[in-house]
Amino acid sequence: MRFRAKISDAGCLAHFSRAVATVAKLAKACALRLTAERLVFVAGARGAAGGARLWCEVRQGNVFDEFQMEGAAAEKNEIYLEVTPENLSRALKTAQNAKAVKIKLTNKHCPCLTVAVELPSLSSTSRVVTHDIPVGIIPRKLWNDFSEPSVPDFDVSIYLPALKTMKSVVERMKNLSNSIVIEANLNGEMNLKIETDLVCVTTHFKDLGNPPWGSQKSSQERDLETMAEARIDIKRLLQLLAGQQVNPTKALCNIASKRIVHFILLHEDVSLQYFIPALV
The missing domain is CATH 3.70.10.10 (Proliferating Cell Nuclear Antigen)
Known part of the structure; x- marks a missing residue:
């Protein structure tokens, strides 16, 4: 199981950082689903977050300069991690003026997402600030809990x-x-x-x-x-x-009367869906 990615463009880095910061505001903990085409933050999949559900998808093609991943299961090339989005957001905040940011799945006493921030320097040697963010590995048998929510028939x-x-x-x-x-x-x-x-x-x-x-x-x-x-x-x-x-x-929002309100926010390579159930 391997994952390695790199962002060099300042605009793409800011865009990705804002997406992670939004997720951090909406969920204290979430799953991070990694595939060859996208990163997906999933929260509330198992009834958490007061019934609200979050699905934030980042298509990696136009955001990352490098993106390599190898899943644990040969028949389904994906990785599922338990993350605290606030920790990832804080690490990315240190990268506002970075030359490049590398994100890698590592094992340092426990599984971690290691964020290496390459900062500009007056000397020929680059300064690198490293953040090790502990994560949990979600076993294959639980992956179905984090599938994309179905959108109800709305009115x-x-x-x-x-x-x-x-x-x-x-x-x-x-x-x-x-x-x-x-x-x-x-x-x-x-x-x-x-x-x-x-x-x-x-x-x-x-x-x-x-x-x-x-x-x-x-x-x-x-x-x-x-x-x-x-x-x-x-x-x-x-x-x-x-x-x-x-x-x-x-x-936009979709309303299923007396059942749920489904919000969708779209911007370039990021889409965010938020489901708020109706109160009785």
């Missing part, structure tokens, strides 16, 4: 408003309630609602647009004005909005 798919705006709204609302209702329709309208015995507050967003792949089937079965809604934990939503650093070029 509405809608593009999100500017995430900074949405974050600002939710931050104000969290002082009023522990839960928030997200509702949207196939006419590009979305509402964020707080409903308590004392107060009802609603923020309306219009003309957001609906992804065509999400609305083709549903639009034939549903009235465009009909709202799909789900009540979710407001802290989970704010955790996503406050923690994301990938600066997505596309952000």
Whole structure:
């Protein structure tokens, strides 16, 4: 079982660091799934994280200059590791001005992801800062626990408003309630609602647009004005909005009424999916 990768481009390094930092904000522990084409951070696969699930995928082709891996099982060339994403994020933060960063699976008293940061130097000799991050090896019999979550049949798919705006709204609302209702329709309208015995507050967003792949089937079965809604934990939503650093070029959510809200953030070679189950 071997893994070795290298990033030399400053932009790619910053992009990867932001993706890891986002994962670290959303999960204290996760699985890191390594394949020949991608790295995937998986959290909440076995009911952790308060029911929320995370799937963050980094396609390695345009990010890493070198990427070599050899899995433990010949029939399935993959490696599954238990990692603390905050430790990896901290190591990458020391690499902001690095000439190159190498990441390698090593065994130093225990399995580790060794991050070697090559820093610029005034002399001809490079300075290298090394971080050894302990990891756990996930056995083959548990790999199915970390497969990609299936997306439920949703009632509405809608593009999100500017995430900074949405974050600002939710931050104000969290002082009023522990839960928030997200509702949207196939006419590009979305509402964020707080409903308590004392107060009802609603923020309306219009003309957001609906992804065509999400609305083709549903639009034939549903009235465009009909709202799909789900009540979710407001802290989970704010955790996503406050923690994301990938600066997505596309952000959308799928709502399965009274069941789940599925968020998707896309930016170049990184995609992040976050599933928040509806509260009863």
